[in-house]
Amino acid sequence: MSTLIDPYRWSGGLLTAGDSISLSPGLRVEKGELVDDATLARHKLHVRAGKALVSLERISSVSEWLTDLDSYNISEKESRQILLFLGTIGGISIRRSLTQQGEMFMRKASLLYLGAPPLQVAVRRSATIKGISSSVFQAMLLLWLVTPAMALLLSLVLPTAAIPWLLPSLPVLFMGLVAHEYAHVIILRRYHPAICVLRRGMRLAILHPPLDMWVEAVTGLVGPLAGAGVSILTSMLVSRASALPGVLFAGQAIALLHLASLLPFYGDGRSLLTLFKRTAHVTSVS
């Protein structure tokens, strides 16, 4: 692989030469395997892939990493596979300045406009209130950007029924989601301190190893309940402070969405269903 390669093109619009990168916290290379402390998973690595990840443990810039990959005779295709694998498990941590972030945002927006969406990878953060808030904020990025424009547009089309409650509903959604994820974390952390939060686009998950059935069942239940409760409470506070009764209805709708995640189709409901099936299986063979 040539070191003259353009990192932006090589990474599918994910990285630029100036970015600082590292293996995400909680991941380490040990005896030819990538060990994930959050899930206790062990990924067997090809020798050269192992070298590439050991290099990522100690280097800090994209251009340095590309030089290392070159010295290990890793082809462009192989290095891209390594990057994709890391992206899937939230294994690469990227840091860039605010100016660089602005530049990347514009470049990604232009790629989207041209119908070529940039590579999207999962992002892993520690499951602290700060890590969760930041993950929720970024998962809602599109809503923070689109909602003001939508509120303005609706108020022009429907002048008598302007939608001033649309914007104050965003903090209600934010607080509800933070409470939802943090409630999962409070239970899980008692049994496995190394858990972390994973964001893939607009979706969030808490990474943890398989735990006792009752721990997982309680974890699955407390998230939606906490999310619904905090959404109602926050909407009452925001509605009172802003004198906009519409926020109350938005809060109730958001609370229903949290409770709907207990249905067996997706999210917590699906996890609970899987848990139930696992238990049923264990019961049938014992």
Ligand SMILES: [Zn+2]
């Ligand atoms: Zn949940």
